[in-house]
Amino acid sequence: MRFAADEDEVMIEDMLDRALQNARNAAERVDGYAPRPDAAALRVQLAELGLWGAWLPEAAGGFDGGPRLLMTLARGLGRVPTHHGLIGGCVIPGALLTRSAREDAHDLAARMAKGEIPVAVAVMEPGARWTRDSPTTRAEGDGSGYRLTGIKSHVAEGGTAEHFVVSARDEDGLSLFLVPADAEGLTVSTYPATDGTTWAMVRADGVRVGSSARLIGPGDGAAALDKAFTLAVFTAAAELLGSCEAALAQTLDYLRTREQFGKPLSTKQALQFRAADLHADIEMLRSQVLGAANALSSGYTRRARSDVAAAMTLAIQTGDLVGREAIHLHGAIGMTRELGIGYHLLRADILSRWLGSAEHFRERFMAEEAAA
Amino acid sequence: MNMQTGNEAAFRAEIAEFCQDNLDPAVRRQSDLGLPLAQEAALNWQSKLVARGWGAPSWSEEWGGTGWDMRKLFIFEEEMAAHGAPLVGTFNIKMIGPILQAHGTPEQKAHYLPKALSFEHQWCQGYSEPGAGSDLASLQTRAEQIGDDYIVNGTKIWTSEGHLANHMFCLVRTSREGRQQAGISFLLIDLDTPGVSRRPVHHFYGAHVFNQFFFDNVRVPVANRVGEENAGWGIAKALLEHERLFSARHTEARRKLGRLERLSHEVQIDGRPAIQDAQFRDDLAKRKIELRALENATMRALERLVDDGGIGPFASVLKLRGVEVNQRLDRAIVQLLGPDALPAQAAWEGGALDGIVPDEARNAAESRYWWRGPAIAGGSQEMQRSIITKHILNL
Ligand SMILES: Cc1cc2nc3c(=O)[nH]c(=O)nc-3n(C[C@H](O)[C@H](O)[C@H](O)COP(=O)(O)OP(=O)(O)OC[C@H]3O[C@@H](n4cnc5c(N)ncnc54)[C@H](O)[C@@H]3O)c2cc1C
Numbered sequence: 001m002r003f004a005a006d007e008d009e010v011m012i013e014d015m016l017d018r019a020l021q022n023a024r025n026a027a028e029r030v031d032g033y034a035p036r037p038d039a040a041a042l043r044v045q046l047a048e049l050g051l052w053g054a055w056l057p058e059a060a061g062g063f064d065g066g067p068r069l070l071m072t073l074a075r076g077l078g079r080v081p082t083h084h085g086l087i088g089g090c091v092i093p094g095a096l097l098t099r100s101a102r103e104d105a106h107d108l109a110a111r112m113a114k115g116e117i118p119v120a121v122a123v124m125e126p127g128a129r130w131t132r133d134s135p136t137t138r139a140e141g142d143g144s145g146y147r148l149t150g151i152k153s154h155v156a157e158g159g160t161a162e163h164f165v166v167s168a169r170d171e172d173g174l175s176l177f178l179v180p181a182d183a184e185g186l187t188v189s190t191y192p193a194t195d196g197t198t199w200a201m202v203r204a205d206g207v208r209v210g211s212s213a214r215l216i217g218p219g220d221g222a223a224a225l226d227k228a229f230t231l232a233v234f235t236a237a238a239e240l241l242g243s244c245e246a247a248l249a250q251t252l253d254y255l256r257t258r259e260q261f262g263k264p265l266s267t268k269q270a271l272q273f274r275a276a277d278l279h280a281d282i283e284m285l286r287s288q289v290l291g292a293a294n295a296l297s298s299g300y301t302r303r304a305r306s307d308v309a310a311a312m313t314l315a316i317q318t319g320d321l322v323g324r325e326a327i328h329l330h331g332a333i334g335m336t337r338e339l340g341i342g343y344h345l346l347r348a349d350i351l352s353r354w355l356g357s358a359e360h361f362r363e364r365f366m367a368e369e370a371a372a
Numbered sequence: 373m374n375m376q377t378g379n380e381a382a383f384r385a386e387i388a389e390f391c392q393d394n395l396d397p398a399v400r401r402q403s404d405l406g407l408p409l410a411q412e413a414a415l416n417w418q419s420k421l422v423a424r425g426w427g428a429p430s431w432s433e434e435w436g437g438t439g440w441d442m443r444k445l446f447i448f449e450e451e452m453a454a455h456g457a458p459l460v461g462t463f464n465i466k467m468i469g470p471i472l473q474a475h476g477t478p479e480q481k482a483h484y485l486p487k488a489l490s491f492e493h494q495w496c497q498g499y500s501e502p503g504a505g506s507d508l509a510s511l512q513t514r515a516e517q518i519g520d521d522y523i524v525n526g527t528k529i530w531t532s533e534g535h536l537a538n539h540m541f542c543l544v545r546t547s548r549e550g551r552q553q554a555g556i557s558f559l560l561i562d563l564d565t566p567g568v569s570r571r572p573v574h575h576f577y578g579a580h581v582f583n584q585f586f587f588d589n590v591r592v593p594v595a596n597r598v599g600e601e602n603a604g605w606g607i608a609k610a611l612l613e614h615e616r617l618f619s620a621r622h623t624e625a626r627r628k629l630g631r632l633e634r635l636s637h638e639v640q641i642d643g644r645p646a647i648q649d650a651q652f653r654d655d656l657a658k659r660k661i662e663l664r665a666l667e668n669a670t671m672r673a674l675e676r677l678v679d680d681g682g683i684g685p686f687a688s689v690l691k692l693r694g695v696e697v698n699q700r701l702d703r704a705i706v707q708l709l710g711p712d713a714l715p716a717q718a719a720w721e722g723g724a725l726d727g728i729v730p731d732e733a734r735n736a737a738e739s740r741y742w743w744r745g746p747a748i749a750g751g752s753q754e755m756q757r758s759i760i761t762k763h764i765l766n767l
Contacts, residue, residue, distance in 0.1 A: 032574055126728045127640055129710045153728050154711045191719035194577055194737045199714060201724045260507040270754060327744050331505050331752065332530045332582070335575055335745055342576025342741065349706070349737065353714050357707055359651060 001294040003287070009072055012051065016076040019045060024080050033196075034340025039083045043115030046073075053090065053113025060098045060106050061113030067296040070231070071238040071289060078242025081343040083197045087351075088156025089117035091235050095228035096121065096165055096176060100215040105178070108163070119178075120161035122152035122202045123225060130356040132167065132229065133222040137204065139168035139175060145210040146170075148177060151203050154354065158200025159190040165215065166204065167225065175217025176224065183207050195346040227300055229355070234292055234308045236351040237315035241289050244282045244318055247326040247344040248275070254330055271329060278322055285311070285318045306368035309361045316358040319348030383444065384451050391455035394420045400456035404627055405732075406739040411536060414460040418491050427489050428465045430615075432473060435485045446617060446674050453623030463495040463533070464488040466615055468541050468560075475558075475599045475607050484560070498528035498542035498561070498585060499608065506755055508543075509552040509605065513587065515544040515559060517594060522546075522559065524567075524590040530749075534583035535572060538563050547602050558604035560596040567591070577716070577741045616687040617673050620694030621746070622666050628701035628739075629663055632656065635708050635732050646708055659704055662697050669693075685763040688756040695746045695753065702740035713737050 005013060023037035023045070030036070046052040055070035056062025063069075070091070077084045090112045097105040097112075097119065111118050123132050137150025148168050155164070164179045164186075181188060185207040190200045216224045252275060255266040265271055292311040295304035323345030327334035334341050352358065391400075399413055409417075421427040422436070429448055431437025440448065453459075469488050472481055487493040504511040513526025524544060531540070540561045547555030561568070567590035573582035599607045636647040636656060646652045669690060673683045706713040712729045713736050719725055720734055747753050761767045 032572075124711060129641065131642075151728065154714055189722065189724035191722055191724040192716045193714045193719070194716045194741075196578075196716075201728055259503075260505060260510075262507075270757075324744065327576075328747055328753075331748050332500070332745075335748070336582070337574045337576045337578060340576065342744075345741070345744075346576065349740075350714065353706070353709075353711050357710065359707075 001297060003290045003294070005072075009068065012069065012072055013076065015049060016046070016051060016073065017079075019049060019051075020076055020080045023082070031337075033337045034081065034343070036340075037080065037082045039085060040115070042082060042084065043117075045115075047113060047115035052086075052115050053094070053109075055091075056094050056109060056113050057098055060094065061110035067231075067234060067293045070235055071293045074235045074238035075242035075245075075289075078239035078244075078347075079246035081340060081347075083195075085117055085157050085197075087232050087235050087239075088120060089161075092121045092156075092228050092232045093119040093165060095231050096216065096224060099224055102178075102212060102215060105215060117157050117160060118162045119165060120155050120157040120163075120200070121165045121228075122155045122158065122200075123165070123167040123176075124152060124154045126151055126153045130360050132225050133174060135167045135169050135174065137166065137168040139170045139177065139214075141170070142208060145208060146177065146213065148179065148204040148207040148209065151201070153201055155200040155202050156197070156354065158188060158202060159198040164202060166202070167221065170218065173218035174221035174225070176215045176221055177209055177213045178215050179204070179207060179209055179213065183209065193350060195343065195350045197350070230300070230305055230308050231296075233312045233355050233361070234289075234296060236355055237285075237289050237292065237308070237311040240315035240319040240348055240351060241282070241285050243344045243347055244278075244285065244322040247322050247341060248278050248282060250341060251275070251326045251329050258331075265329075274325060274329070278325055281318045281321065285314045288314050302368050302372050306365050306372075309365035309368060312356070313358050313361040313365065316348065316352045316361070319351070320345070323348045380447060383447060387448065387451040388455060390424060390426075391452070391457055394424075395455065395457060399458060403456045403458045404631060405735045406624075406627070406742075407735050409458045409460065414458065415491050417458055418460050422489060428469055430466070431469055431485075431489075435469070435473065435481070436489045442613075442617075442677050443674065449618065450623055453627065456627075461488075461491055461494070463497055463537075463541075464491065464493070467497065467611075468495045470615075471541070471558075471598065471607060474610070477595075479595070480560075480598065493539045494533075494537045495539050495541060496531050496534045496537035496583075498531055498534075498540040500530045501527060502529050506752055509556070511543055511545060511556065513542070513544050515546050515557060515592070517546075520594055521591045522594060522597070524559070524561070524587045524592055527584060527586050529573070529582070529584040531583045531585055532581060534570060534585060535580065540585070541598075543604050543608055546604075553605040555602055556604040556608075557601050558598040558607045559592055560598065561587075561590065561592050565590050565592065575741065577738050578718075579738070579742075581742075613677055613682050616683055616690075617670060617677060619687045620666050620670050620690035621698055622663065622670050622694060625663050625666065625694070625698045625701055628698065628705065629659065631732055631736075632659065632701060632705050632708065635705065635730065638730050638732065639708050639710075639712075652708065655704060655707075659697075659701055662693075662700070666690075666694055666697050685759050688751075688759040689764075691751070692753055692756045692760070695743075699740070699743050699747070702736070702743050705736045706740055709733050709736055 023042050027035035027037045051073055053061055054063045054065035058064055094109050094112050097109040108118050139146045139148055162181055166177050166179050185205045187203040188200050190198050193199050256264055258265045288311045292307035295307040326341050333339050428436055429438045430445055433439045472484055501511050515522035515524045542559045542561050543556050544559050545555055546557040567588040569586045571584050572580050575581045637645050639646045641649040676683050712733045717735055717738050
């Protein structure tokens with residue numbers, strides 16, 4: 001597979017960039033923040049263009065677009081600050097639901113392809129960091145169904161979802177259950193994260209669900225989660241690539257126009273060299289994200305998994321560096337929500353705190369390499 | 373009273389006791405977490421300090437200071453910080469107070485110093501302008517003398533705490549002749565004067581920290597000028613040598629280390645407290661070692677100050693590395709918190725985090741974001757590097 005975008009991909013990139021630019025230009029300032037497109041409307045628009053869920057299988061309303069298309073979409077979204085919800089509201093639940101044999105699971109996935117976010121995935125637990133394969137949440141047999149008890153922390157898109165995919169353990173292993181948000185005994189408390197997105201803590205206190213609630217598992221529960229999150233991590237790396245590109249471009253524009261000591265800042269070699277380094281780092285990140293996309297496109301292999309871990313490691317490191325430098329090179333104006341360049345650092349932080357730190361992915365990388 | 377090695381321990385104990393008796397544990401907790409203090413609590417703390425004669429330690433005794441020598445002043449600040457005492461009214465106590473004592477007229481001193489000490493006046497600093505940042509000398513806000521007044525027109529930006537202030541000390545252009553630096557005067561402006569307006573400017577994580585002020589034909593009595601006309605640059609630049617010792621901000625770094633170490637027992641990595649995790653230990657060691665060196669560098673600077681009366685461009689070394697040490701500690705804290713660093717400060721109000729996220733996570737992310745600022749303010753890291761290249765390395 002080639003690294004360069006093929007004709008279709010170039011067309012899609014253009015279409016996406018145009019749609020995102022329009023959305024950005026039409027967006028209004030809320031609370032003095034730099035304009036951010038309205039996420040729900042943007043999702044629907046991208047869905048109508050056939051982009052939002054294109055990576056999903058056809059049976060679930062997608063076009064079998066695969067990782068390359070997902071990468072293109074995420075990278076484009078990374079360039080424009082918006083609470084898009086792609087990873088928590090489409091990629092992770094989409095990857096899980098399309099694996100389930102349950103009929104209505106595919107209907108839910110199809111709604112996702114249309115830009116809705118009906119399902120959020122509740123699989124993190126207090127104090128467990130990024131370990132998802134040994135939940136303390138229990139599923140106990142109760143007549144023909146189950147009773148779920150436990151606490152799930154930091155649920156992306158959890159504030160508005162109609163259903164949760166909840167991981168829980170019984171004697172046989174880890175299973176994923178589909179639980180309606182209004183189920184009795186389920187408490188959803190929302191909180192704002194540092195980038196302005198809304199998250200939820202979910203407490204299940206003996207929540208009763210029917211036997212069909214078990215979407216996946218017990219045998220393949222952990223593996224399904226792992227696969228869904230690998231795709232999520234890949235998407236995050238692509239988003240951060242777009243985020244870095246946009247942050248550097250905006251910073252270069254500023255350096256060209258900002259004058260101090262009678263000259264544009266862009267004429268200072270100390271700053272030129274820093275920009276050159278950032279560019280080189282972003283090129284490395286781009287290469288690795290493309291490499292991961294190609295590896296994933298030919299299957300969920302060990303090589304693909306180590307490529308994704310490598311891509312995310314670089315995305316976190318580079319996202320953090322570019323995010324900080326973009327602020328710093330702007331000077332004080334870089335510190336303001338009115339300008340909004342700080343969004344890129346906020347987002348790099350959010351993605352790494354949620355999905356795993358650079359250290360975490362370096363370890364994942366080594367684990368895949370060692371087993372090879 | 374000056375500091376002998378023998379009575380240093382007694383002095384430190386005295387401060388400890390004062391904090392024990394007077395510092396509200398809730399306020400201490402806020403400083404430990406780097407949270408900003410409410411106005412009322414700041415006033416309250418200042419009144420306790422003033423009652424004890426410690427409201428403005430570096431000022432002369434005549435105006436409510438202590439007359440302590442450099443070493444004692446240093447120990448005082450260090451020890452206060454170590455006990456979680458909040459730093460309050462920096463613009464009043466560390467900036468305008470010393471400037472007025474050095475350059476003010478007797479009338480200015482008598483009018484302003486007591487009110488700065490009691491916080492009846494709250495000062496802010498109006499130096500930067502949209503077009504004048506690192507190149508401060510290019511500032512354009514002008515003051516034209518008409519009779520007994522200056523008429524001030526222009527704008528100041530990035531004014532920290534300007535929304536809490538009622539007075540501003542300000543650099544204005546009074547001449548366009550000769551070098552830019554030689555046409556700047558230092559003015560005191562009552563922010564209630566007609567023609568002054570303000571707009572808030574927010575941090576990228578949302579908090580209201582900055583302001584922009586606009587001056588539209590604002591009348592400021594000539595009597596409010598500090599020093600001679602066109603001598604403002606020198607006045608603004610002469611920060612007290614004693615204050616330059618704190619360029620490294622090592623006391624703030626120590627508080628951050630405190631939080632990191634507390635968390636290292638609370639947060640589990642792979643089922644064990646983080647402090648037992650080899651990789652975390654190595655990272656913690658790095659943070660502790662660089663802070664240890666920073667503290668030694670600061671003590672060296674103190675020694676030099678006592679011996680030679682100044683630390684010169686060494687302050688730039690302290691600032692350059694001190695900011696970085698602080699920033700890396702902030703980063704280590706959010707790294708250790710992992711997912712629990714996701715919530716914004718406002719999240720703590722809704723109850724969603726109760727029993728799930730450790731209280732030590734409060735303000736951890738925001739502190740990291742806030743600390744991007746010191747690398748830009750007060751002479752950016754690039755300006756410090758320029759000073760080092762020029763004045764130390766002679767390149
Ligand atoms: C947290 C914070 C609080 C502040 N509080 C106040 C306040 O209370 N009152 C007040 O008056 N001001 C305040 N300021 C403003 C501060 O003094 C300015 O931000 C500072 O002087 C830098 O100016 P600038 O922001 O315009 O950046 P610029 O000067 O435009 O610089 C932009 C970037 O270019 C770099 N750069 C500039 N010139 C060069 C060069 N020659 N070579 C290499 N690199 C260069 C800078 O280091 C920076 O990274 C505050 C700023 C911050 C961040």
